[in-house]
Amino acid sequence: MLIMSNFSVSALLLRFVLGGLAVVLSTLTARWIGGKAGGIFAAFPAVYLAALLGVILLVPAQQAVSAVRSVSAGALVGMTSDIICAIAAIYFIPKKGWAKGLFMALIVWAVAVVVLYTISFTLGLGV
Numbered sequence: 001m002l003i004m005s006n007f008s009v010s011a012l013l014l015r016f017v018l019g020g021l022a023v024v025l026s027t028l029t030a031r032w033i034g035g036k037a038g039g040i041f042a043a044f045p046a047v048y049l050a051a052l053l054g055v056i057l058l059v060p061a062q063q064a065v066s067a068v069r070s071v072s073a074g075a076l077v078g079m080t081s082d083i084i085c086a087i088a089a090i091y092f093i094p095k096k097g098w099a100k101g102l103f104m105a106l107i108v109w110a111v112a113v114v115v116l117y118t119i120s121f122t123l124g125l126g127v
Contacts, residue, residue: 016044
């Protein structure tokens with residue numbers, strides 16, 4: 001398993017800019033077009049793309065492919081858990097109110113991450 005211990009300021013700034021841009025686009029789109037369209041931008045993989053760029057720029061070339069595969073496999077676990085969290089939020093927030101419903105959706109997300117990571121690790125899918 002490759003652990004990236006080198007962090008650069010430029011890689012962190014890239015994550016900050018892409019993540020912030022995704023939040024702004026999501027908010028503006030939701031206000032102008034509607035919540036569903038805003039939700040599309042809320043799911044923009046800014047952190048994932050910035051992580052891939054960071055790997056490509058910071059990891060030696062002979063390790064980059066392995067590192068990109070590892071980050072991508074982890075992203076699949078995270079993104080799938082995000083979908084499960086969104087479904088849980090759709091269910092819990094109307095029934096429990098926004099605060100308790102959001103908390104419950106985040107608990108579902110955390111459980112999903114652990115379960116999916118364990119499954120992917122057991123199956124040897126690169127995580």
